[in-house]
Amino acid sequence: xxxxxxxxxxxxxxxxxxxxxxxxxxxxxxxxxxxxxxxxxxxxxxxxxxxxxxxxxxxxxxxxxxxxxxxxxxxxxxxxxxxxxxxxxxxxxxxxxxxxxxxxxxxxxxxxxxxxxxxxxxxxxxxxxxxxxxxxxxxxxxxxxxxxxxxxxxxxxxxxxxxxxxxxxxxxxxxxxxxxxxxxxxxxxxxxxxxxxxxxxxxxxxxxxxxxxxxxxxxxxxxxxxxxxxxxxxxxxxxxxxxxxxxxxxxxxxxxxxxxxxxxxxxxxxxxxxxxxxxxxxxxxxxxxxxxxxxxxxxxxxxxxxxxxxxxxxxxxxxxxxxxxxxxxxxxxxxxxxxxxxxxxxxxxxxxxxxxxxxxxxxxxxxxxxxxxxxxxxxxxxxxxxxxxxxxxxxxxxxxxxxxxxxxxxxxxxxxxxxxxxxxxx
Amino acid sequence: xxxxxxxxxxxxxxxxxxxxxxxxxxxxxxxxxxxxxxxxxxxxxxxxxxxxxxxxxxxxxxxxxxxxxxxxxxxxxxxxxxxxxxxxxxxxxxxxxxxxxxxxxxxxxxxxxxxxxxxxxxxxxxxxxxxxxxxxxxxxxxxxxxxxxxxxxxxxxxxxxxxxxxxxxxxxxxxxxxxxxxxxxxxxxxxxxxxxxxxxxxxxxxxxxxxxxxxxxxxxxxxxxxxxxxxxxxxxxxxxxxxxxxxxxxxxxxxxxxxxxxxxxxxxxxxxxxxxxxxxxxxxxxxxxxxxxxxxxxxxxxxxxxxxxxxxxxxxxxxxxxxxxxxxxxxxxxxxxxxxxxxxxxxxxxxxxxxxxxxxxxxxxxxxxxxxxxxxxxxxxxxxxxxxxxxxxxxxxxxxxxxxxxxxxxxxxxxxxxxxxxxxxx
Numbered sequence: 001x002x003x004x005x006x007x008x009x010x011x012x013x014x015x016x017x018x019x020x021x022x023x024x025x026x027x028x029x030x031x032x033x034x035x036x037x038x039x040x041x042x043x044x045x046x047x048x049x050x051x052x053x054x055x056x057x058x059x060x061x062x063x064x065x066x067x068x069x070x071x072x073x074x075x076x077x078x079x080x081x082x083x084x085x086x087x088x089x090x091x092x093x094x095x096x097x098x099x100x101x102x103x104x105x106x107x108x109x110x111x112x113x114x115x116x117x118x119x120x121x122x123x124x125x126x127x128x129x130x131x132x133x134x135x136x137x138x139x140x141x142x143x144x145x146x147x148x149x150x151x152x153x154x155x156x157x158x159x160x161x162x163x164x165x166x167x168x169x170x171x172x173x174x175x176x177x178x179x180x181x182x183x184x185x186x187x188x189x190x191x192x193x194x195x196x197x198x199x200x201x202x203x204x205x206x207x208x209x210x211x212x213x214x215x216x217x218x219x220x221x222x223x224x225x226x227x228x229x230x231x232x233x234x235x236x237x238x239x240x241x242x243x244x245x246x247x248x249x250x251x252x253x254x255x256x257x258x259x260x261x262x263x264x265x266x267x268x269x270x271x272x273x274x275x276x277x278x279x280x281x282x283x284x285x286x287x288x289x290x291x292x293x294x295x296x297x298x299x300x301x302x303x304x305x306x307x308x309x310x311x312x313x314x315x316x317x318x319x320x321x322x323x324x325x326x327x328x329x330x331x332x333x334x335x336x337x338x339x340x341x342x343x344x345x346x347x348x349x350x351x352x353x354x355x356x357x358x359x360x361x362x363x364x365x366x367x368x369x370x371x372x373x374x375x376x377x378x379x380x381x382x383x384x385x386x387x388x389x390x391x392x393x394x395x396x397x398x399x400x401x402x403x404x405x406x407x408x409x410x411x412x413x414x415x416x417x418x419x420x421x422x423x424x425x426x
Numbered sequence: 427x428x429x430x431x432x433x434x435x436x437x438x439x440x441x442x443x444x445x446x447x448x449x450x451x452x453x454x455x456x457x458x459x460x461x462x463x464x465x466x467x468x469x470x471x472x473x474x475x476x477x478x479x480x481x482x483x484x485x486x487x488x489x490x491x492x493x494x495x496x497x498x499x500x501x502x503x504x505x506x507x508x509x510x511x512x513x514x515x516x517x518x519x520x521x522x523x524x525x526x527x528x529x530x531x532x533x534x535x536x537x538x539x540x541x542x543x544x545x546x547x548x549x550x551x552x553x554x555x556x557x558x559x560x561x562x563x564x565x566x567x568x569x570x571x572x573x574x575x576x577x578x579x580x581x582x583x584x585x586x587x588x589x590x591x592x593x594x595x596x597x598x599x600x601x602x603x604x605x606x607x608x609x610x611x612x613x614x615x616x617x618x619x620x621x622x623x624x625x626x627x628x629x630x631x632x633x634x635x636x637x638x639x640x641x642x643x644x645x646x647x648x649x650x651x652x653x654x655x656x657x658x659x660x661x662x663x664x665x666x667x668x669x670x671x672x673x674x675x676x677x678x679x680x681x682x683x684x685x686x687x688x689x690x691x692x693x694x695x696x697x698x699x700x701x702x703x704x705x706x707x708x709x710x711x712x713x714x715x716x717x718x719x720x721x722x723x724x725x726x727x728x729x730x731x732x733x734x735x736x737x738x739x740x741x742x743x744x745x746x747x748x749x750x751x752x753x754x755x756x757x758x759x760x761x762x763x764x765x766x767x768x769x770x771x772x773x774x775x776x777x778x779x780x781x782x783x784x785x786x787x788x789x790x791x792x793x794x795x796x797x798x799x800x801x802x803x804x805x806x807x808x809x810x811x812x813x814x815x816x817x818x819x820x821x822x823x824x825x826x827x828x829x830x831x832x833x834x835x836x837x838x839x840x841x842x843x844x845x846x847x848x849x850x851x852x
Contacts, residue, residue: 079834108818297765394536408505
């Protein structure tokens with residue numbers, strides 16, 4: 001029996017309308033009708049008067065957060081070994097660890113920790129990389145399904161420039177295994193969807209990319225990958241695909257770069273003007289991962305440019321380039337690095353505001369999942385209840401200030417409840 | 427009756443010998459004799475066999491952390507309103523809040539929160555700014571004394587360029603009140619010392635600086651202030667003190683810049699070569715405050731230069747330029763901003779390593795308090811016990827890796843015990 005998803009939440013409600021407009025309603029009512037927002041009200045309309053009401057008192061209620069980019073198999077080494085740049089870090093730290101996920105017993109240990117912590121986080125939606133291993137990818141999807149979060153999870157494709165311990169034997173084998181994976185999970189989940197996941201151009205042959213496009217088309221799959229993270233990586237892509245106009249063009253060439261294909265590209269730290277124009281034209285989503293770009297000495301993405309251009313953009317934690325799964329921390333990091341970029345690199349691009357960072361972590365990234373990340377009528381009702389009582393202060397604070405403090409100071413202790421598409425998961 | 431401070435701690439012990447040498451001893455013994463380290467041993471020497479032994483099992487034992495710079499009255503607005511640069515931020519956010527500390531009832535609320543959270547932190551030593559208000563400064567010192575931390579606390583001096591609500595009426599009045607403060611606290615504390623605290627050159631007249639030098643000499647006081655944080659601030663100092671060779675010279679001119687006077691200067695983001703040379707010559711301590719320098723868009727200090735020059739340097743959280751009191755977070759921030767500086771500004775200055783950041787937060791800053799911040803024999807026994815069991819992971823980790831994870835991921839939940847100069851405070 002499916003539970004009813006018609007109810008009312010009462011509390012201090014905050015949500016974004018657009019990057020610069022934060023709505024704050026003290027002691028307001030958020031109405032959920034069949035898993036979808038029926039609006040936020042200062043007084044409860046009469047037609048909802050008889051509905052079940054949960055009063056969260058002085059707590060805050062905000063939209064669930066979206067993490068547009070993270071790697072589940074890297075969660076076990078979060079906060080470790082971050083003294084290398086991207087390409088060396090992949091070979092030294094990341095690939096050897098990911099290779100272990102061919103072992104289902106190890107994978108269960110690692111993915112159980114990951115899924116448990118994701119459940120307790122403020123995240124309700126996420127785009128997740130697994131590894132090349134089909135069976136453990138399905139295990140990860142099973143575990144994520146149980147959390148109640150709505151996620152897209154990808155079996156990774158890699159058929160070149162990868163160590164023997166973490167490579168698929170051919171483009172054909174990679175494609176075949178991807179098809180077997182899609183068959184295995186067909187109809188298996190309510191919350192969990194597959195997403196096509198070529199790791200990045202350097203680890204995927206042209207032949208593989210061509211086959212992945214066929215699969216993408218046949219199954220109407222979304223796509224996630226990495227783009228223009230590091231200057232060495234960009235130069236390498238130019239060598240590998242001399243025919244490409246720029247890095248993103250190497251995806252676009254195979255029809256895996258937006259334009260009718262839901263696509264999210266992580267990082268976009270060093271885009272060319274032509275790349276920005278193409279991303280905008282194709283509606284490609286940027287997953288801005290500020291902490292990862294710092295830890296791996298990649299640089300600072302021009303987020304102000306992306307916002308000014310009205311492009312699709314949200315936040316990613318990029319565990320384990322980033323050290324944890326907190327999208328609040330990603331919001332704070334996004335503001336902080338934007339200030340350093342303004343000070344040190346280009347003072348024409350204004351730093352991000354708190355409102356903008358909150359938008360990116362809610363409605364900005366949520367849009368990749370449809371009408372997600374706000375409480376406007378018609379949005380799926382993802383909500384997080386926050387309790388800031390323990391963050392003591394001597395002065396009066398308004399609701400926007402309380403939200404700002406939670407962005408900078410909160411951790412999982414402050415999360416008092418979470419709803420995904422109208423279903424309470426804790 | 428004074429408790430005995432002869433005992434042995436057993437656990438996984440980590441401490442720095444120098445910036446690049448981290449000692450790690452699994453299941454080792456740390457001997458405390460009269461509040462001071464008598465060394466770390468793999469096997470317990472026979473002469474200590476009968477001493478009380480506290481076994482912390484698989485937990486880590488590290489030196490207490492030193493916070494060389496933070497503002498107690500700003501703790502209440504940590505994580506709030508960080509969309510301004512330094513000088514505007516002071517006038518808009520900071521000075522109005524500090525002005526409230528003339529009200530003892532408000533001060534008790536704010537300082538009680540601050541002292542409680544400092545006690546629970548991994549910090550054992552700190553250099554703290556209060557406000558210009560004598561009575562509430564004494565209240566803060568009383569509260570810090572009760573925590574058991576060893577701190578230096580300063581009544582702030584400000585007699586120019588400050589709003590009416592937060593200014594002393596003359597140099598003479600400021601000096602007189604400082605003397606009254608020193609008289610009031612004379613002999614009052616075991617853990618808490620006064621430190622002379624001219625806010626910064628822009629808010630102290632030459633006359634006041636001259637009087638403060640007399641007080642410094644008469645009472646043999648240490649000194650704390652701010653230096654070269656922001657380019658607008660530096661230009662202003664040049665206008666205010668046209669006779670100064672550089673910002674630091676404006677302190678040195680009055681004999682308040684090291685050279686026999688224990689001096690710690692916060693920030694040092696934009697030093698000239700002459701300023702660096704003078705600081706080195708005078709043995710001035712740098713309090714590197716990476717998060718504050720980011721939040722206020724100040725820039726990134728050349729920490730690699732300070733280390734290469736063998737200068738005195740430690741870390742500061744600079745609450746509320748920084749958002750919290752965690753020196754672990756300051757370590758992580760120091761590494762992270764050093765990577766961005768290397769990538770974006772000057773690739774001749776290598777990023778900091780984890781070992782170096784740990785050194786800065788322990789032995790580097792601890793040296794301002796004497797032999798503090800290591801477990802080598804003769805060091806005062808400040809120790810923090812860390813429990814990382816809750817930070818789950820699927821793979822084996824060695825001790826250095828466990829410490830690295832705690833630097834990036836820990837919060838107050840992971841602090842299982844704290845000792846200051848051989849006294850357990852929780």
